[in-house]
Amino acid sequence: xxxxxxxxxxxxxxxxxxxxxxxxxxxxxxxxxxxxxxxxxxxxxxxxxxxxxxxxxxxxxxxxxxxxxxxxxxxxxxxxxxxxxxxxxxxxxxxxxxxxxxxxxxxxxxxxxxxxxxxxxxxxxxxxxxxxxxxxxxxxxxxxxxxxxxxxxxxxxxxxxxxxxxxxxxxxxxxxxxxxxxxxxxxxxxxxxxxxxxxxxxxxxxxxxxxxxxxxxxxxxxxxxxxxxxxxxxxxxxxxxxxxxxxxxxxxxxxxxxxxxxxxxxxxxxxxxxxxxxxxxxxxxxxxxxxxxxxxxxxxxxxxxxxxxxxxxxxxxxxxxxxxxxxxxxxxxxxxxxxxxxxxxxxxxxxxxxxxxxxxxxxxxxxxxxxxxxxxxxxxxxxxxxxxxxxxxxxxxxxxxxxxxxxxxxxxxxxxxxxxxxxxxxxxxxxxxxxxxxxxxxxxxxxxxxxxxxxxxxxxxxxxxxxxxxxxxxxxxxxxxxxxxxxxxxxxxxxxxxxxxxxxxxxxxxxxxxxxxxxxxxxxxxxxxxxxxxxxxxxxxxxxxxxxxxxxxxxxxxxxxxxxxxxxxxxxxxxxxxxxxxxxxxxxxxxxxxxxxxxxxx
Numbered sequence: 129x130x131x132x133x134x135x136x137x138x139x140x141x142x143x144x145x146x147x148x149x150x151x152x153x154x155x156x157x158x159x160x161x162x163x164x165x166x167x168x169x170x171x172x173x174x175x176x177x178x179x180x181x182x183x184x185x186x187x188x189x190x191x192x193x194x195x196x197x198x199x200x201x202x203x204x205x206x207x208x209x210x211x212x213x214x215x216x217x218x219x220x221x222x223x224x225x226x227x228x229x230x231x232x233x234x235x236x237x238x239x240x241x242x243x244x245x246x247x248x249x250x251x252x253x254x255x256x257x258x259x260x261x262x263x264x265x266x267x268x269x270x271x272x273x274x275x276x277x278x279x280x281x282x283x284x285x286x287x288x289x290x291x292x293x294x295x296x297x298x299x300x301x302x303x304x305x306x307x308x309x310x311x312x313x314x315x316x317x318x319x320x321x322x323x324x325x326x327x328x329x330x331x332x333x334x335x336x337x338x339x340x341x342x343x344x345x346x347x348x349x350x351x352x353x354x355x356x357x358x359x360x361x362x363x364x365x366x367x368x369x370x371x372x373x374x375x376x377x378x379x380x381x382x383x384x385x386x387x388x389x390x391x392x393x394x395x396x397x398x399x400x401x402x403x404x405x406x407x408x409x410x411x412x413x414x415x416x417x418x419x420x421x422x423x424x425x426x427x428x429x430x431x432x433x434x435x436x437x438x439x440x441x442x443x444x445x446x447x448x449x450x451x452x453x454x455x456x457x458x459x460x461x462x463x464x465x466x467x468x469x470x471x472x473x474x475x476x477x478x479x480x481x482x483x484x485x486x487x488x489x490x491x492x493x494x495x496x497x498x499x500x501x502x503x504x505x506x507x508x509x510x511x512x513x514x515x516x517x518x519x520x521x522x523x524x525x526x527x528x529x530x531x532x533x534x535x536x537x538x539x540x541x542x543x544x545x546x547x548x549x550x551x552x553x554x555x556x557x558x559x560x561x562x563x564x565x566x567x568x569x570x571x572x573x574x575x576x577x578x579x580x581x582x583x584x585x586x587x588x589x590x591x592x593x594x595x596x597x598x599x600x601x602x603x604x605x606x607x608x609x610x611x612x613x614x615x616x617x618x619x620x621x622x623x624x625x626x627x628x629x630x631x632x633x634x635x636x637x638x639x640x641x642x643x644x645x646x647x648x649x650x651x652x653x654x655x656x657x658x659x660x661x662x663x664x665x666x667x668x669x670x671x672x673x674x675x676x677x678x679x680x681x682x683x684x685x686x687x688x689x690x691x692x693x694x695x696x697x698x699x700x701x702x703x704x705x706x707x708x709x710x711x712x713x714x715x716x717x718x719x720x721x722x723x724x725x726x727x728x729x730x
Contacts, residue, residue, distance in 0.1 A: 152169065361714075388653050395579070473502075487549075530579075586626075647666055
């Protein structure tokens with residue numbers, strides 16, 4: 129029996145060592161973009177050890193059962209034939225988690241979780257942000273490390289001699305099961321092993337480094353398999369907050385347009401946070417956008433609701449909130465029932481509706497959402513030539529699709545609503561000009577040139593005088609050292625330009641991208657009571673301005689004087705400033721709770 133115990137101990141120890149080495153590799157890979165020292169590395173290993181030990185016990189369960197069964201059937205060949213393929217699968221799963229976690233972190237800045245599965249239905253689009261060499265290198269790493277780890281497990285000698293006292297040994301195995309279960313759950317306390325227990329630092333990178341990526345992935349499966357309902361207070365209280373801050377009527381709205389039936393173009397600028405404009409201290413990256421802010425109606429303190437395109441698209445068109453771990457666009461039962469500006473304008477004013485996207489419109493159920501939302505004609509990657517489809521990793525380059533947009537303004541049946549999502553200002557930032565050495569700045573400069581050219585062409589056309597162009601991003605990005613703890617990270621420029629605009633205006637009130645439907649419909653004299661989470665920021669009822677952003681397991685809330693960023697994993701405030709921070713957090717939690725209840729209705 130001693131040899132069996134030593135075998136299990138060696139398997140367990142090897143698994144723990146692999147997890148620790150993975151942490152070190154993760155930190156080394158990101159050393160160029162993150163600041164930490166040797167003491168931080170030791171702290172990460174120490175604080176993350178609990179999850180490593182727990183996950184290692186999960187993996188040990190199958191070898192334990194085999195060793196326990198061998199008490200009555202001491203045939204090494206049978207159990208070796210079971211364990212060798214098991215170790216190969218385990219090695220592959222661990223390596224895949226390590227490589228995916230390390231690679232995705234530089235793009236998403238959070239640990240591997242099951243939300244990545246939502247983007248794998250269309251793998252070509254999911255991998256469009258990186259080069260073929262990038263992918264091949266990681267595939268090679270997966271293969272080599274899988275072979276290395278599997279070999280390590282296989283080399284542990286499996287000796288299963290006959291046991292003299294089978295009944296006693298069997299009873300000993302039975303007694304070991306509660307110990308394993310207790311180890312997996314992290315003790316006898318009411319709370320079980322969870323990701324939040326390893327969070328120890330104000331530096332989120334160190335907290336994330338301590339998290340076991342395999343544990344993180346499987347723990348998140350439960351959250352994404354069903355709708356996540358957030359509960360912070362009594363439902364009556366959360367509903368009261370929503371009623372207080374979301375007025376569904378427009379009262380004495382400031383009139384900004386010279387017509388109640390303009391042709392409307394809404395351009396979702398991929399990833400274009402305010403950090404790339406003069407708000408972020410850059411006058412050289414997006415000069416056209418900076419100029420248009422002074423020529424049109426500029427909402428200077430607008431914040432994005434989310435961190436991904438699929439979520440930001442729903443926020444913009446449906447005025448519906450974003451959720452930390454769920455994509456509403458990926459939920460057809462809910463997304464097709466949401467209000468949509470296209471559907472409203474179509475039914476109320478007879479608008480003809482179009483949408484342009486140079487990528488794969490089937491990605492993340494985008495087609496289903498747009499069609500059910502009222503868009504009659506979709507133009508996407510498949511409608512372009514093969515040569516045009518290959519101009520960018522994500523699909524058709526922006527300068528080409530902007531030409532489509534300009535052509536459509538002259539040929540579309542009036543009155544029309546055209547939605548358009550750009551895509552070139554996204555990893556891998558492959559654009560046909562070289563203005564800056566920084567590839568991100570270069571991509572946004574390119575987007576700005578496309579915008580400037582389009583607006584200039586439209587201005588010279590007869591369509592200009594009756595057209596409203598709405599420009600806003602789908603979300604911001606963590607450029608340079610920006611994190612969720614910095615309010616600038618999610619601040620986005622929203623501006624309205626065109627001949628339908630009466631005069632240049634600048635609004636300082638804090639607002640969200642979800643406020644576009646109610647605000648625009650209010651300007652057109654149309655009801656917006658279907659948009660329960662959208663506010664007319666030009667209405668006299670908009671007296672308590674604030675904004676919310678959610679990201680993977682976190683929330684940020686803003687008003688004109690205060691800001692709070694809260695992490696749901698560690699259940700603590702990461703950053704806050706201003707006199708209203710605590711009140712803002714409570715408000716944000718109430719609204720997220722009410723929104724998740726609404727999501728459950730489906």
